Amino acid sequence: METDDLWGYGVDPALGFPALAAVRPGKTPQLIRFESGLGTLPERLEALLADVELKTGQMCSECPPGLVLIERPTGRFHNPHLNYATGVIILGLHRALKDRFAFPVSIVQIAVKDWKKSTVGAGNAAKEQVMAYVLEEYPELAGCSQDEADATCLARMAWDSVEQMETATEEAA
Numbered sequence: 001m002e003t004d005d006l007w008g009y010g011v012d013p014a015l016g017f018p019a020l021a022a023v024r025p026g027k028t029p030q031l032i033r034f035e036s037g038l039g040t041l042p043e044r045l046e047a048l049l050a051d052v053e054l055k056t057g058q059m060c061s062e063c064p065p066g067l068v069l070i071e072r073p074t075g076r077f078h079n080p081h082l083n084y085a086t087g088v089i090i091l092g093l094h095r096a097l098k099d100r101f102a103f104p105v106s107i108v109q110i111a112v113k114d115w116k117k118s119t120v121g122a123g124n125a126a127k128e129q130v131m132a133y134v135l136e137e138y139p140e141l142a143g144c145s146q147d148e149a150d151a152t153c154l155a156r157m158a159w160d161s162v163e164q165m166e167t168a169t170e171e172a173a
Contacts (some may be wrong), residue, residue: 006066006162010115010154011093012147013071013145015044015085020056020155021151022063023159030140031148034089041081045104052092052093060097066103066162068093069154072109117159119153 006032007022015036022030032055032136036048042054073082090107097105113123120133127146134149141152 004018004160005064007063008155008157008162009065009068010151010156011070011089012150012154012157013073013082013086013089014147015048015081017136017147018048018052018085018089018110019147020052020059021148021155022059022065023138023152023155024063025159029142029155030059031144031146031151032059033145036085041084045084048085049088053096054088055094055098055101056093058164060100061077063135065097065158066165067158068097068107069115069158069161070107070112071115071150071154072111077084079110110157115157117155118157151152 007024007027010021010023012019017036018034020032020034034048034051034055036044036051038044052133061124069092071149072085073079073086086109093107097107116125116130120129123128125133130153131146133147134144137156138152140142141148144152
């Protein structure tokens, strides 16, 4: 499969409504909101896993991923539920992607400061700067949530990485 066929995927994790974006130059970015529903923590995580598997499987049929970047949970305060949700999202992505392609699709966690520096240009960019970047690059995403904007930046970074790998492979040949 050529790079021209692949999309960059980005995930902004959460327990409530995490977002997945798929980006490829010349195409309208695709956005998905996953849902975990209501109930106990195990019930919500189970619902999140099922939703990630289902919706990612549907999206990758039209937008095959070359790389998936997911934001690594960080912050000043320990948030075990976010860590659990991130693990469940990674498992759901893995299950949805593992048997669909002739090549393995890497799912990589990345620090917030790294994707912000790569896309917005500043590792400490504020939410407003991230949204301004997304709307400048992708005006068709007007009205997207902050989580969707973050996922779009992650997806853009993933696409840029796929493109760099393809260029390096071509130069080595």
